[in-house]
Amino acid sequence: MPTPIGHALGGIAAGAMILRDPTTITSVARRRLSILATFALLGMLADIDFLVFSPHRHATHSLVVGGLIGIMGMAVLPGKPLIWMSGSAAYLSHVFLDWLGADTVEPIGIMALWPFDEGHYQAPISLFLPVCRQYWLLDCWLSIGYAVSYELLIVGPFALAAVLLNRRWR
8 A cells, every 4th residue: 555655646646637727726725835735635535544443444445435525625615626526536546546555454455335335445466565554663664665765756757747737737
């Protein structure tokens, strides 16, 4: 599973690719950084279950919750469908990246179709490295550093391209 850094980059890439209209960006937030920070937070938000709920990779890692993010966007910012879609896309990037990740903790995979299906799903080929959760070990921190470097190489270019293309349209 990707680290929070990988998920933040995924959220930025997904959200910024949809929300390309500069007038929409400035009407939502005066500063470009704040909308990108929002996308980064939405990209990491599904892991709130790791901190608050039990079990991890359950309801918050579903496509339904990604749709609910868009519905909440409708309530907060009526009449701005690009923002609803970009917020949902930023959130759903987390589900997609976790689906592509190497999971090492039972049950393997994510509950992407919850509440309609209680099955766990994982891509047949893992694109991302497993993340060590034994934080008290030095090897774990080295492993996490390696995983973050890998994610910067894999997801970073997409996030950078989305931000640069967004700037170009400004």
